[in-house]
Amino acid sequence: MTSQPPPPTPPPAEPPAHPGPEAVPTCFRHPDRETYVRCQRCERPICPDCMRDAAVGHQCVECVREGNRAVRPAQAVFGGAAVAAPRVTWTLLVINVLAYAAEFVQPAQVLRQFEMWSFGVYQGEWWRLITSAFLHAPPPSLWHIVFNMWALYAIGPELERRLGSVRFATLYLLAALGGSVGIYLFGQEAVGASGAIYGLFGALFVVARRLGYDARGVLWLIGINVVLTFVVANISWQGHLGGLVTGTLVAAAFAYAPSRNRTVVQFGAAAAILLVLVLLVMLLPPTAYPGLPAITG
Structure with missing residues (x-):
C-alpha cells in the first residue's frame, strides 16, 4: 500500500487592502468631511451642516435654494405680499396712542397746531388734513380714542391680511383724507380717526x-x-361720511380690479381718488366761511 503525498500547503492569506481616499464619500461642499447621507434631489453627498430637512429625507443647500426660486411667493387675496403679522395696523395704533399722550402734555398747543380747521387749510395749512386724523377729543375724555382704536384693532388685521399691508395703508390714509376733506367742505373743525375708521x-x-x-x-x-x-x-x-365714501371707493378699486395689470389698475385708481380730493380742497372754499373766493390763494 503506497503512501499518498501530503496536500500542498495553501499560500498565506494576503492582508486586506486599505480603501483609498476615493472609497470614502465626502461632502461635495466640504471635501474634508466624511458622510454617507445624500441629497434627495441631486444625490450628492452632504454633511450635517449642508443638510436641509425636506418632505422626504434631506436636501442640499443648492437644491433648496433652486426649489425656492420655482415657488411663487404667497400673496394676499387682492395682490401684494402675504401678511403674517398686521404690522401696519399695530403701527397706526401706536401712532394714535402716542399722539393722544402728547395731548396729555400740551393739549391746547397740539390741537391748535394739528387739528382739522377748515379756515387753516384754506390758508395753506395742508398738514391738518392728515394730522387731525391721529388726534382725538382731549383728556380727560377717553371714549373717543377708545372706540376708534377698538374698531381699528377689531377689523384692521383682517382687512390688512386680505388687502396686503401697502394697500391697507393706502386705504386707511385716503379714508382719513376723505374725512378731512368732508370737514373742510361742509364743517369747521374736528379731530379723530373716525373718518378712517368709517372708511x-x-x-x-x-x-x-x-x-x-x-x-x-x-x-x-x-x-x-x-x-x-x-x-x-x-x-x-x-x-364720518367723507371717510365712509372714500374708503368704499378705494376698497372697490382694490377688490374689483382685473387680475391682468391688477397692481397698475389698483394704484392708478387710488392716485385718481387722491387727485380728486386734492382738487376739491384747491378749487372749492369751505362753506362754513361764506364769502371766500372759489380758489384758495
Missing part, C-alpha cells in the same frame, strides 16, 4: 361682498354708526 367699515363691506360672504352684519354695523353720527351730539357727520 374701514365701507371697505369691510366691499371685501365681504367680493369674496361672497354674508355682508348683512357689516351693513347693520354701518347703518347703526351712521344713525349715531346724526343722533349723538358733537360728532362730525362730515368727517
